[in-house]
Structure formats: C-alpha cells, structure tokens
Amino acid sequence: MAPVLGFFLLLGLCGDTVSEGSPPSTNSFDRLEFEFPPTNYETEDSYEAGPTGILFQMVHIFLHTVQPHAFPEDIIRKILQKKFDFSKDYDKPENVVLTLKIIYYEIGIITCAALGLLFIILMPLVGFFFSVCRCCNKCGGEMHQRQKKNGTYLRKYFAVSLLVICIFISIGITYGFVASHHMRTHLRKTQKLAESNFNDLRTLLNTTPGQIDYVLDQYTITKAKAFSDLDNVKLLLGGSIYEKLRPRVVPALDNVKAMAEAIRETEEALVMVNSVLMDMKQSSAQLSANLSDVQKDLALSLKDPACQVPSAATTCDHINSSLSYLDVSVDFSQLPPLDKQIANMSDVLQTNLSGLIQEGYRSFNDIPETVESKTTNVISDIKRTLNSIGSEITNISKKIPVQDKLSNFIHYINNTEDYIHRYLPTLEEYDSYRWLGCLVVCCLLTLIVIFFCLGLLCGTLGYDRKATPTRRGCVSNTGGIFLMVGVGFSFLFCWLLMTIVVLTFVVGGNVEKLVCESYQNKKLFQVLDTPYLLNENWKYYLSGMMFDKPDVNLTFEQVYSDCTENKGIYATLRLENIYNISKHLNFQERMGSINSSFENTVIRIENVVLLDEAGRKNLMDFSSSGVDRIDYNTFMNATSKHPTKVNLLSFAADLDIKANHLPQGDLKQSLKRNAQTLRTIHRIRIIPLEKSMSTVYQTMRGLQYKNSGLGVKVANVIFFLNTAQDFLKNHISMITAEESKKFAAMILGYFEHYLQWVRIAITEQVAACKPVATALDSAIDIFLCGYVVDPMNLFWFGLGKATVFLLPAIIFAVKLAKYYRRMDSEDVYDDDMKNGNIGFRRHRTSQTH
Numbered sequence: 001m002a003p004v005l006g007f008f009l010l011l012g013l014c015g016d017t018v019s020e021g022s023p024p025s026t027n028s029f030d031r032l033e034f035e036f037p038p039t040n041y042e043t044e045d046s047y048e049a050g051p052t053g054i055l056f057q058m059v060h061i062f063l064h065t066v067q068p069h070a071f072p073e074d075i076i077r078k079i080l081q082k083k084f085d086f087s088k089d090y091d092k093p094e095n096v097v098l099t100l101k102i103i104y105y106e107i108g109i110i111t112c113a114a115l116g117l118l119f120i121i122l123m124p125l126v127g128f129f130f131s132v133c134r135c136c137n138k139c140g141g142e143m144h145q146r147q148k149k150n151g152t153y154l155r156k157y158f159a160v161s162l163l164v165i166c167i168f169i170s171i172g173i174t175y176g177f178v179a180s181h182h183m184r185t186h187l188r189k190t191q192k193l194a195e196s197n198f199n200d201l202r203t204l205l206n207t208t209p210g211q212i213d214y215v216l217d218q219y220t221i222t223k224a225k226a227f228s229d230l231d232n233v234k235l236l237l238g239g240s241i242y243e244k245l246r247p248r249v250v251p252a253l254d255n256v257k258a259m260a261e262a263i264r265e266t267e268e269a270l271v272m273v274n275s276v277l278m279d280m281k282q283s284s285a286q287l288s289a290n291l292s293d294v295q296k297d298l299a300l301s302l303k304d305p306a307c308q309v310p311s312a313a314t315t316c317d318h319i320n321s322s323l324s325y326l327d328v329s330v331d332f333s334q335l336p337p338l339d340k341q342i343a344n345m346s347d348v349l350q351t352n353l354s355g356l357i358q359e360g361y362r363s364f365n366d367i368p369e370t371v372e373s374k375t376t377n378v379i380s381d382i383k384r385t386l387n388s389i390g391s392e393i394t395n396i397s398k399k400i401p402v403q404d405k406l407s408n409f410i411h412y413i414n415n416t417e418d419y420i421h422r423y424l425p426t427l428e429e430y431d432s433y434r435w436l437g438c439l440v441v442c443c444l445l446t447l448i449v450i451f452f453c454l455g456l457l458c459g460t461l462g463y464d465r466k467a468t469p470t471r472r473g474c475v476s477n478t479g480g481i482f483l484m485v486g487v488g489f490s491f492l493f494c495w496l497l498m499t500i501v502v503l504t505f506v507v508g509g510n511v512e513k514l515v516c517e518s519y520q521n522k523k524l525f526q527v528l529d530t531p532y533l534l535n536e537n538w539k540y541y542l543s544g545m546m547f548d549k550p551d552v553n554l555t556f557e558q559v560y561s562d563c564t565e566n567k568g569i570y571a572t573l574r575l576e577n578i579y580n581i582s583k584h585l586n587f588q589e590r591m592g593s594i595n596s597s598f599e600n601t602v603i604r605i606e607n608v609v610l611l612d613e614a615g616r617k618n619l620m621d622f623s624s625s626g627v628d629r630i631d632y633n634t635f636m637n638a639t640s641k642h643p644t645k646v647n648l649l650s651f652a653a654d655l656d657i658k659a660n661h662l663p664q665g666d667l668k669q670s671l672k673r674n675a676q677t678l679r680t681i682h683r684i685r686i687i688p689l690e691k692s693m694s695t696v697y698q699t700m701r702g703l704q705y706k707n708s709g710l711g712v713k714v715a716n717v718i719f720f721l722n723t724a725q726d727f728l729k730n731h732i733s734m735i736t737a738e739e740s741k742k743f744a745a746m747i748l749g750y751f752e753h754y755l756q757w758v759r760i761a762i763t764e765q766v767a768a769c770k771p772v773a774t775a776l777d778s779a780i781d782i783f784l785c786g787y788v789v790d791p792m793n794l795f796w797f798g799l800g801k802a803t804v805f806l807l808p809a810i811i812f813a814v815k816l817a818k819y820y821r822r823m824d825s826e827d828v829y830d831d832d833m834k835n836g837n838i839g840f841r842r843h844r845t846s847q848t849h
Contacts, residue, residue, distance in 0.1 A: 034221070036211075036215075039203065042196040042199050042200055043193070045774065047777075047786050056790040056794060062797065065108075066109065069108075071518045071523040072102075072105045073526065076514075077527060078098055081533060113502050116502035119495070119803075120498050123491065126491070154815075155816065158812045158816040158819070159460060159816055162809060165812065166449050166452050166453055169448075169802040169805045169806070172803075173445050175801070176798040176799050179438075180435055180439065180791070183431070183787065183791035187431050191420075191424055193782065193783065194420050197774060197775045198416070198417045202410065202413055203771070205409055205413070216393050219754065222753075229747060234369065235368065240742070241368070241371060241735055244739065245367070245728065245732065248723075248724050249364055250364075253361055255716075255717045256357050256360070256610075256611055257357045259713075260354045260357055266627055266703060269702070270338055270345060272695075276696050277338075283692070284328055286685060287328055287644070288327065288328045291327055291328070294678060294681070295323050295326045297670070298671075298674050301670035302316050304666055304667040304670075306662065315661060316667075318658070319655070326645075328644055328645075329642055335634065335638055340626065341625060344621075344626055344627075345627065347621065348622045351621075356618075357615070359612075360609065360615075363608050363609055371736075445497065445803075448490055448806070451482045451483070452482070454479070455481075455486060456479065456483075458475050459479025459483070476820045479820040483813040483820065486809070487817075497802075500796070500799065501796045501800040505796045508793040511784075515785070516784070516785035519781060522557050525555070528541070529555040539551055540555065546573070558572075563769040566768045567763065567769065568764050568768055568769070569767040570762045616721075623714040623715075627703065628709070628711065630700075630707075632700050636704075638693075639700070640697055648678045648682040652675040652676070655671050655672075655674060655675040656672065659672050
C-alpha cells in the first residue's frame with residue numbers, strides 16, 4: 001500500500017513542478033545568496049533491530065547456506081509475464097525448463113521442507129510402533145536391566161548427553177520466545193510508524209506549493225539587488241570608467257599642479273631674495289662705516305706717547321698692523337640684480353594656472369556624473385522590463401494548479417490512514433492470537449525440557465550405586481518416569497511442532513530471499529524495470545502509468561534511488577518531458593533585451609580638457625622666464641662668506657688681552673673702549689647680517705635645484721599632459737564600452753545566478769521526495785521484513801532447532817531411564833565352585849513397583 005501511495009503521490013506532483021531549461025553559464029555571486037528553507041520530517045531514516053539483530057543475522061547466514069543462489073530474475077520476469085501456467089501446457093519444453101529452474105533455485109528449501117515432512121510423517125509412526133513395541137515388553141519396555149561392566153560409564157554418558165541436548169533445546173526455545181516478543185512489541189509500533197510516514201507525506205504535499213512560491217518570490221531579492229546597482233550606476237559604472245582612466249590622467253594633472261606650485265614658490269622666493277639683498281646692502285654699508293670709525297679711533301689712540309715706551313711699542317705695532325682687517329669681506333652691491341626675472345615671473349603669474357588645473361580635475365572627475373546622466377533613459381527602460389518580469393513571475397504560481405491536484409492526494413492519504421487505523425486493531429488482535437499460539441508452542445517445548453531436566457535431577461540425586469535395579473529408590477524411579485513422560489510428550493507433539501516449523505520456514509525463507517533481500521540490493525526494482533514486463537505495450541511501465549508516455553526512461557530503481565537521496569520530484573520523475581515551465585519563465589529572452597539595451601546605449605564622454613592653451617602657454621612662459629639662467633653660484637659664494645675679514649669677537653678679545661699688558665693710561669682705556677664697541681657692532685650688525693646671508697644662500701640653493709633643467713622639466717610635463725589628453729581622446733570610448741558590458745554582465749549575472757539557483761532548487765530541493773522512499777522502506781524493509789519476516793524466521797529457526805534435538809533427546813532419555821527406574825527383575829551371580837564356572841540367573845523380586 002505504501003509503495004502505491006508513494007508513486008501516486010509522485011504522479012500527482014508531476015504536472016505541478018518546473019523545468020530548469022538550459023543551464024546558463026555564469027559565475028557565482030557571493031553577494032547574492034539564496035537559502036532554501038529546510039523541511040523537517042518525523043520518520044527516522046534507519047531501523048535498528050538492537051541486540052536481536054545478531055540473531056537475525058545468524059538466520060540470514062543459515063538461509064544463505066541453504067539457498068545460496070542469486071535472485072531468479074528470469075524466473076520472476078516470466079512469471080510476471082504469465083508465461084508460466086501450470087493449468088495448461090505444463091508439458092511444453094520451455095515450461096519444463098522453467099520448472100526445473102524453479103526447483104534448482106528452491107532446492108535448498110525443498111530439501112529442508114522434504115526432511116521436515118519426512119519428520120512429520122515418520123515421527124508419529126515411529127512413536128506408535130515404539131509404544132506398541134514397549135507394550136510387548138520390547139524396545140526397552142521389559143522392566144529388566146542386564147548388568148554391564150561399563151554401566152556406570154554409560155549412565156553418565158547418557159545423562160551428560162541428555163543435559164547438553166536439553167541446553168540446545170532451551171536455546172532454541174529462547175530464540176522462539178525472543179522472536180515472538182520482538183514481533184509483538186514492534187507490531188505495536190506500527191501505528192506510530194504509519195502515522196509518522198503519513199505525516200511526512202502530508203508535510204511534503206502541504207509544503208510543496210509554498211516551496212514553489214518561495215523559489216519564485218526570490219526574484220524580488222534579485223530585482224532589488226539589480227535596482228540598487230542600477231540606481232548606483234554613477235559609482236559602479238562611472239566609477240569603474242574613472243578608475244580605468246585615472247592611472248593615465250591623474251599623474252599628468254598632478255605634474256602640472258606641482259609645476260604651478262613651483263611657479264608660485266619661485267616667484268615668492270625671488271621676491272624675498274631681492275628684498276633681503278636690499279637690506280643686506282644697507283646693513284653692509286652701515287657695518288663698513290662702523291668699522292671705519294673704530295679703525296680711525298684705534299689709529300689715533302696708537303699715536304699716544306705711551307706707545308713710545310719700549311715695553312708697549314711691540315704691542316702697539318702689532319695692533320697697528322691688524323687694523324686693516326677691520327673691514328667688510330663682501331661687497332653686496334656687486335651682485336647681479338633679479339628685477340628682470342621677478343618681472344618675468346610676475347607676468348607668468350598673471351595666468352591662474354592653479355585654477356586651470358582645477359578645471360582639468362573637475363572635468364575629469366565629472367565622468368561618473370556624465371555616465372549617470374547619459375544612462376538615465378536606458379536604466380528606466382531596464383527597470384520597466386524587470387518590473388514586467390516580476391509581474392509575470394507573480395502570476396506563474398497562480399497558473400500552476402498545485403492546490404487542486406494536491407488536495408486530491410491529501411484526501412487519498414487521509415482515507416488510507418483511516419483504513420489503516422480501522423484495521424490495525426484487527427491486526428493487533430490477530431497478533432495476540434499468534435503470540436498466544438507461539439507461547440503455547442514454546443511452553444510445550446519448555447514442558448518437555450522440564451520433564452527431561454526433572455528426570456535428570458531426580459535420577460542423579462536419587463541414584464544409589466549400592467542399590468540393585470530392583471531396589472532403586474523412589475526419587476531415582478521418579479526421575480526415570482519423568483524422562484519417559486518427556487519421551488511421550490515428544491512423540492506426541494513433535495510432528496505438530498515440525499509442521500509449524502516447515503510452514504513458517506517455507507513462507508519466511510522465500511519472503512526473505514525473494515522480497516527482503518532483493519529489495520535491499522534493488523534486484524526487485526531491476527525486475528520491475530524490465531521493458532514490456534508489466535505491460536506488453538509499454539517499454540517503461542512507470543512512465544506509461546504516470547504520464548502515458550512509456551518511452552520516457554523512468555524506472556522504479558532510479559526513482560527510489562533519487563528519493564532516497566532526497567532529490568526533488570522534478571529531477572526524479574524527469575518532468576521536463578511533461579511540463580516545462582521555462583516557456584512561462586523565459587528569462588533568457590528578456591535578459592538578451594536588457595543586454596542589447598546596454599550595448600546599444602552609446603555613452604559619449606566629451607570635452608574632457610585637462611589643460612587649455614592658456615595653461616600650456618603659461619608653462620612655456622615659465623620655461624623662458626630666465627630663472628634657470630640666474631648665476632646662483634655667485635649669490636651662494638657671496639652669502640657663504642663671513643661678513644667681515646676678521647671675527648670681531650676674536651679681535652675684541654685680543655684687544656682686551658693686549659690692553660691688560662699696558663700700563664694705566666689713556667691708551668689702555670681707549671683699547672678697552674674700542675673692544676667693547678666691536679662687540680656691540682657684532683651684536684647689532686653681524687648677527688642679523690649673517691642670518692640674512694644664510695637665508696639668501698638656502699633660498700638660492702633651493703631655486704638652483706628646482707630650476708635646474710627647467711626647460712626639460714616643462715617639456716616633460718607638457719608631453720605627459722598631451723599623452724594623457726590623447727589617451728582620453730582615443731580610448732575613452734573603448735573603455736566606456738568595455739565597462740558598460742561588464743556592468744551589464746553584472747546585472748544579468750544576478751538573474752543568471754537566480755536561474756541557476758532555481759534549477760538547483762527545483763531539481764534537488766522543491767518537493768524533495770525523501771518521505772516517499774521512507775514510506776516504501778517503512779512498509780517493506782521495516783514492517784514486512786523487520787517486524788514480521790525476521791522474527792518469523794528466528795522463530796522457526798529456534799523451534800526447528802529444538803524440535804530436531806528432540807530426536808537424540810528421546811534416544812538418550814529412553815536409554816537413561818533404564819538406569820533410574822526400578823526394575824521388576826535383575827541379573828544375579830551364582831558361583832558353581834564344583835564346576836569352576838560362574839553363571840547368571842534371573843531373579844524376580846516380589847517388591848511391587
């Protein structure tokens with residue numbers, strides 16, 4: 001029932017699922033991911049028998065030993081094709097061959113069943129004749145025991161053998177109890193198993209329409225992402241074009257900007273140097289006058305009569321000879337003027353080169369805005385196209401008659417579930433009868449074993465070695481009686497037990513080999529998938545039954561395998577041959593129109609002028625301004641010297657030292673005063689002048705470095721500027737077209753990614769048919785094989801084992817009873833000393849038994 005339900009479920013969904021069409025080739029987009037909502041089911045995927053599974057496996061090994069042949073596919077095919085009929089033409093050669101094949105396949109089971117039937121027939125006859133024979137005081141029925149030398153050994157041997165046999169019988173009985181209990185407890189789980197499977201099937205039916213709607217609704221996310229990128233075309237498309245041009249354009253503009261800064265800095269430096277030179281000339285003249293005054297005053301002081309004294313004459317002569325060093329070392333009035341260069345730089349600065357460069361930057365940076373303005377119309381058209389696609393997708397789910405078809409199967413599932421609930425109590429009732437019968441059978445065997453065990457217990461405990469057979473105790477005699485009662489029950493019921501064993505063995509063994517084993521290795525599906533087997537007009541029965549298209553390659557094995565892997569019904573049932581939703585969801589045609597819209601849109605980016613002619617002329621004027629022809633070395637040599645020929649501080653210190661060697665007087669005071677004057681001149685004149693000279697030196701040195709090769713530098717700047725302008729003129733259209741294609745590919749890529757996801761979702765996720773395979777497994781593998789066949793096989797295995805061991809138990813029990821029961825007569829010894837012979841005579845006791 002469950003397999004039929006599962007496959008009819010697939011039939012109902014065949015017209016309500018979509019096809020993937022041709023898979024688009026696109027790259028995956030990490031920024032646009034779809035997650036299909038998972039569906040949770042109640043039924044567990046696997047069934048474990050627990051510790052009892054070891055016993056089931058042992059029975060499987062026994063069955064494989066008895067019937068090791070492979071699954072008879074040819075025989076099953078011919079039987080299903082009704083080419084084998086016993087009612088007529090049984091003597092045809094092909095039917096005879098088929099019969100022999102069946103016998104060959106079933107030879108193991110037939111042999112075991114024949115032995116069982118032989119056991120069933122012979123055991124009652126043997127029991128009958130054995131009873132009659134014992135009634136005639138034969139077959140051990142005579143209450144007389146012949147004394148033997150190895151009697152003790154035989155008694156122990158029989159007792160141990162019977163005990164071991166009872167243990168084996170007990171193991172078989174245990175198997176029977178375990179099998180019966182396992183079947184009873186697991187059959188009680190049938191209702192829960194059926195409910196969980198029906199709930200899973202109902203979940204599959206109820207969630208499928210929502211899954212289809214979910215897949216179609218993801219177009220909204222895709223469209224929102226595309227709209228976001230279209231609205232951000234300024235950054236995405238315009239920005240990409242800008243970034244492609246930037247490495248060639250921005251460095252050229254930066255060079256011109258740096259040159260404009262250099263022009264301004266050069267003009268400021270020249271003006272500053274010219275101003276400082278004017279101050280230096282005045283400071284140098286004042287310094288010269290101050291030094292001249294000191295020189296005259298010292299010369300006048302050296303004419304003092306004190307210098308005529310021999311001790312001071314040398315000092316005065318030395319001072320007089322050094323007066324010539326009190327003078328400036330550089331004549332700044334001899335430096336060349338900078339007025340012409342400053343005038344030229346002022347003319348250059350009349351043109352606002354920095355402003356022209358900013359215009360160039362602005363013109364280049366306006367490319368994204370230009371792209372945005374040029375694509376306004378095409379983006380509006382694309383949005384309208386995408387909105388129209390969204391409207392069509394919204395209507396697709398309404399056009400698919402999912403609810404109508406699924407409602408019929410929900411009704412069918414409900415009816416089937418009601419049927420199971422209505423007859424499941426009957427099944428449980430019959431199982432109670434079966435359990436009671438199995439309990440009676442196992443208890444009957446247990447009773448026989450109890451009789452044997454009581455016989456062994458009483459016989460062993462009550463046995464007295466000193467007592468003669470006719471004088472054995474009551475306990476020992478009771479043990480022998482128990483053994484014979486066990487023998488009687490064995491003969492009475494063993495044929496009935498073997499009948500149960502044979503019937504359950506034949507049924508359970510064949511079901512295990514032909515159904516359970518072939519279901520697990522999928523041989524059964526392969527037989528059902530044989531072309532023209534179930535219907536001579538249909539090549540593939542499943543597709544013919546479900547779609548009325550028997551040529552579609554749809555097999556039971558493939559459907560079961562795909563459902564076991566939880567694939568979608570669309571891929572499982574090959575629904576692309578029945579219903580192709582790509583006709584309604586044809587994105588490729590619309591995507592092609594969107595791509596054409598981008599390709600046909602010409603984005604013209606014109607009038608991008610990096611620097612106009614005025615700016616270029618300004619650069620050339622700077623190159624010819626003459627700042628590179630200034631004699632910088634003359635300025636640096638002049639400003640690198642000390643302002644005076646001698647260090648005034650050193651000269652003043654020397655005057656103080658020499659004055660200290662002179663006697664007190666006007667001469668000494670004059671030298672001291674002039675030394676102090678020199679220090680004042682150094683502080684007021686020399687220090688500021690040195691700072692000015694250092695400033696001029698550093699400035700001229702920097703200008704020399706910057707303006708060295710000025711003509712070449714300006715020519716290079718203009719060359720790179722022209723190169724960048726030519727690059728824009730010749731390549732901007734090509735770059736714009738390439739980036740437009742990439743932008744269009746990105747937008748279309750979202751929808752191609754969506755289509756790819758739709759294909760995967762529909763084939764692998766929408767209406768994943770795992771519950772169908774689970775329902776089939778629950779019906780056959782779990783219920784039939786796990787709950788019924790395996791316990792049945794374990795039951796006949798244990799019962800048959802116990803029944804077979806009754807044969808040796810009967811023999812040993814009969815033999816052993818002789819050693820436990822009280823005999824009517826026994827053998828005694830008479831010594832005939834005269835003849836020298838020892839003889840035996842039978843002695844009958846008068847003791848009653």
